[in-house]
Amino acid sequence: MSVRSEPPLPAESLPDEELVARAKNARPGDMRAFTTLIGRHQDGVQANCRYLSGSAADAEDLAQEVFVRVFFGLKRFEGRSSFRTWLRTVKANHCINYLKKRKGAAFLDLDAPAARASDGLRVQPVGEKDLTREAQRKRIQSILGAMPDSLRIPLVLRDMDGFSYDEIAHELGIGLSATKMRIKRGREMFRSLHAGEEAGAQP
Amino acid sequence: MTDSPGPHMHEDSTAELGEPILELADFTEPPRPGFAGRVQNSIHRRVLASDLADYAWFAPVRILVEYLSVLFELFDGKPKQRGDGAA
Numbered sequence: 001m002s003v004r005s006e007p008p009l010p011a012e013s014l015p016d017e018e019l020v021a022r023a024k025n026a027r028p029g030d031m032r033a034f035t036t037l038i039g040r041h042q043d044g045v046q047a048n049c050r051y052l053s054g055s056a057a058d059a060e061d062l063a064q065e066v067f068v069r070v071f072f073g074l075k076r077f078e079g080r081s082s083f084r085t086w087l088r089t090v091k092a093n094h095c096i097n098y099l100k101k102r103k104g105a106a107f108l109d110l111d112a113p114a115a116r117a118s119d120g121l122r123v124q125p126v127g128e129k130d131l132t133r134e135a136q137r138k139r140i141q142s143i144l145g146a147m148p149d150s151l152r153i154p155l156v157l158r159d160m161d162g163f164s165y166d167e168i169a170h171e172l173g174i175g176l177s178a179t180k181m182r183i184k185r186g187r188e189m190f191r192s193l194h195a196g197e198e199a200g201a202q203p
Numbered sequence: 204m205t206d207s208p209g210p211h212m213h214e215d216s217t218a219e220l221g222e223p224i225l226e227l228a229d230f231t232e233p234p235r236p237g238f239a240g241r242v243q244n245s246i247h248r249r250v251l252a253s254d255l256a257d258y259a260w261f262a263p264v265r266i267l268v269e270y271l272s273v274l275f276e277l278f279d280g281k282p283k284q285r286g287d288g289a290a
Contacts, residue, residue, distance in 0.1 A: 035239050038239045038242055042234055042239070043231035043233070043234050044231050046232045046234075046235070047232040059232070060235060060238070063238070064238070064241055064242050064245055067242045068242060068245050068246055068249065071246050072249070137230070140226055140227070155224070155227070158223070159224045159225075159227040159228065160228065160230055183220060184221050187223070187224055188221065190224050191224075
């Protein structure tokens with residue numbers, strides 16, 4: 001089987017499910033439908049990989065691997081859930097496996113030094129009262145970057161990806177009550193850092 | 204990985220602990236130029252590697268089959284040739 005690069009199909013005109021059907025039935029090497037799917041989802045996947053892994057440098061490689069896995073898994077995708085839901089699951093599994101390999105189980109340890117020291121963390125103030133979209137994005141980046149893995153990962157899975165508490169507990173291999181507690185603490189910390197930034201930005 | 208909803212995939216009915224961070228719901232990173240091309244190249248390389256691996260397995264088997272068929276023809280073909288010559 002060979003792969004040829006051809007121009008993508010018009011992204012706006014077709015829903016994901018139609019593109020998936022076309023990608024599955026495409027001639028060997030015809031990547032147009034899949035390329036359109038990549039274009040549609042790459043922003044979210046890349047952001048998610050970045051904040052699940054905590055590494056801007058690795059985010060693109062992780063996102064790339066997620067799409068490669070999705071491509072080779074398309075034959076097994078039966079459409080019982082939406083493509084977005086399936087993509088979200090592939091992405092979360094891949095990023096969490098990456099973290100487990102890289103850091104062992106330490107990334108979930110609430111007693112880790114990073115988690116204990118996190119109460120005192122403050123992010124760099126942006127210094128603008130009326131934030132542009134770009135400045136707001138950078139602010140969120142720096143807040144998430146300042147959070148320890150043990151709080152950031154459950155928070156990202158819940159509030160960025162929309163996983164249920166049960167799903168997060170299953171993905172991370174921790175109990176439901178521990179999951180809820182981490183998400184609650186993660187939200188508190190996010191808001192605290194956000195408020196600290198806003199206070200720092202006041203003249 | 205299948206897309207079937209496993210037991211852990213049911214929507215959680217428990218109440219939220221604290222308000223969700225709305226800013227995270229649609230948070231994205233700006234697209235990097237050439238990302239789709241890199242994914243395609245990566246897929247291309249794996250397809251090529253897979254084809255080569257298949258060939259690496261297939262080629263010795265094919266050589267063996269050819270060798271056996273030559274041997275078979277050597278021993279099985281002689282009487283036929285004699286028969287053909289007698290006719």
